[in-house]
Amino acid sequence: MRDLREFIAQAECEGELRRVTAPVDWNLELSHIAKLNEERSGPALLFENVKDYASPVLTSVCTTTARLALIMGMPKSSSLVDLMREWVKRTRTQIPPVWVDSAPCKENVMRGDDVDLYKFPVPWVYPKDGGRYFGTAVFVVTKDPDTGWVNLGTYRLQLLDKNILGTQFIKGKHADLMLKAYAAKKQPMPVVAVVGADPLLFLMGAARLPAFESEFGFAGAIRGAPIEVIKAETNDLPVPASAEIVVEGEVDPTATMPEGPFGEYTGYYSGIGATPRPFIKVNCITHRNNPIYWGTTVGRAVTDTHMTMALTYGSTLWQELEAMRIPGIKSVYCPPEGSGRFLAIISVKQMYPGHSAQVGTAAISTEMGAYGLKTVIVVDEDIDAWDLPRVLWALSFRFQPSRAEFIKRGRSTPLDPSLPLDAREITSRLIIDATIPYEWKDKPIPVELDPIVEKRVLARWDELFPEQSASEAVPISGDGNGHIQSSEPVVAEGAKFEM
Ligand SMILES: Cc1cc2nc3c(=O)[nH]c(=O)nc-3n(C[C@H](O)[C@H](O)[C@H](O)COP(=O)(O)O)c2cc1C
Ligand SMILES: [Mn+2]
Known part of the structure; x- marks a missing residue:
């Protein structure tokens, strides 16, 4: 997949995209249609008839696991943990981007006084928002003036004037670090904001990768081919060649x-x-013919942001735990409902006393976990981290509140509404160890099926229930615990509720 148009074509083919041809107002109506559609786990939407505008708006691209799988080139039936496992694997290396000389993103150029951000169908999302947000499904490209490291980060951009975009680079984010480096040199920071490109680049913009690493390089690694970039018109930043809209400033x-x-x-x-807050003074816009404006709703879970963060933040946490050489990590799941960062569930095969406690304290000490992670749940290896009914079962029958660890002080985010508005710097944390203690000599005795009888019954399934199809005839994967492999998501959905 090279660009947004390929995503649209593939998604349409798979029944994952719907064209909306009825007239729709960019002012609240479009976002409300998108949000209500997302709450129903609906398809991606391409609005082709937006009031006052001739060009279309795309929304709801990343709001289901199936579409994240499509973006990553994985089977549609993949679970989020399958995608994370693959993300962790493929981003062990990087494939740097390649420069090209001509590109579709240069089909139209506005400079100087001709620059007009109002030429694009930018939605107004929620009534209490401060205005229209040009940058939601966006990524901002910047370069460190000292080292030349190029960063790609998703930061919202408010439409303040025809050539002004408001920014919010939260303290410590890579664009913020770079802006401080330019400030020290008393120079303005050149930026490029991209709307509409290979959707993987948006995922990369939202991913929390280490400083001095290239998001373009990781995107290339996931694609298995370098991302094609071209120089911006007014600075030397790399721009994805097939981007829909490129704002330079x-x-x-x-x-x-x-x-x-x-x-x-x-x-x-x-x-x-x-x-x-700092703002971007725009001095040039380039765009493709009939540019596809891509937006996202943000707001209450689950939206693009939550799915994206569940995938990318969860993968980073998993990678960081592996980098800490903690053995036995089976799966990591940071639910989209917690934006992939406030709540983490980790499944571990325990190998020594205190192993599960180590996993919990390690998780809140990773770079990812130290910023915002409030609650960690650790479960034994027989439970997949994403299998919430089984996690709740462990919380009921393995967890003992006196074995929870309460930590009083950690780095918080100014966005956490569970803290008072004027005291959001410090958060407390909770580690819930829902495993069976490794050192127990007498472990709880599990209720298990007789394996021989189980096998015999399964062999007779068609005879017993002739109306059922063959795939339904294998309700349990057969490890005696009702534990389902994540590669069998369809069967798992039905079977896991039978506990
Ligand atoms: C839709 C969306 C909007 C976001 N808006 C902001 C924002 O305005 N400011 C911010 O600091 N982070 C924002 N984030 C989170 C960052 O994208 C994320 O922390 C990312 O790691 C930043 O890139 P960096 O690690 O290269 O700094 C947003 C994420 C998404 C998906
Ligand atoms: Mn970065």
Whole structure:
């Protein structure tokens, strides 16, 4: 998949995309259709008849696991954990981008006074938002002035004027670090904001990769081929060759404009009114013919943001636990409902006393977990981290509240609505060890089926229930615990509720 148009074609082929031809208003109506569609686990939507505009708007691209699988080139039946496992595997290496000389993203160029961001059908998402947000399914490309490291990060961009975009680079994010480096040199920071490209690049923009690593390189590794980039018109930043809309500009590190508020992924606003923040002064826009504007709703779970973070943040946590050389990690699942960061479930094959406790304390000490992770649940290897009914079973019958660890102080995020607005710097944490203690000599005695009788019954299944199809005839995968392999998601859905 090279660009958004290929995604649209493939998604349409798979019944994963619906064209909306009825007239729709960009002002609240479009976002509300998208949000209500997402709450029904609906398809990606391509709005072809947006009020006041001739070009289309795409939404709801990443809101289901099936479409994330499509983006990653994986089978549609993959579970989120299957995708994470593959993400962890493929991003062990990088394939750097390649430069090309001509590209579709240059089909149209606006410069200087011709720059007009209002030429694009930018939605107004929620009524209490501070305005229209040009950048939601966006990524911002910047370069470190000292090392030349190029970063790609998804940061919202508010439409403040025909050539002004408000930013919110949260402290410590890579664009924020780079802006500080430009400030030290008393120089403006060149930026490029991209809307609509290979959707994998949006996932990469939202991924929390280490500083000095290239998101383009990791995207190439996942694709198994380098990402094609071309130089921007007014600076030397790389732009994906087949991007739909490319906004070029500069951020003056000494200037601010009021930005926000915006309906955050926590489902709450993170403050009242607008806040002074750095902004992008746009000096050039290039775009494809009939550019496809891609947007996302954010707001309450589950949206693109939650699915994206569940995949990318969860994968990073998994990778960091492996990098800490903790043995026995079977699966990691950071539910989309917790935006892939506030809640983590980790399945471990315990090998020594205290192993599960180590996993819990390690998780909150990773780079990923140390920022925002509030609750960790550790389960034994017979339970898949994503198998929530079995996790709840472990919480009921293996977990002992006196074995939970409560940590009083850790780094928080200003977005966490469980803390008062004026005290969001520090969070507490909870580690719930829902495993059977390794050192117990007398472990609980599991109720198991007789394996021989089980086999015999399964062999007679067709005779007993002739109306059922063959695939339904294998209700349990057969390890005696009702434990289902994640490669059998369809069977697992039905079977896991029988416990
Ligand atoms: C739709 C969406 C909007 C986001 N908006 C912001 C934002 O405005 N500011 C921010 O700091 N992070 C935002 N994030 C989270 C960042 O994309 C994420 O932390 C990413 O790691 C940043 O890239 P970096 O690690 O290269 O700094 C957003 C993520 C998504 C998916
Ligand atoms: Mn980065």
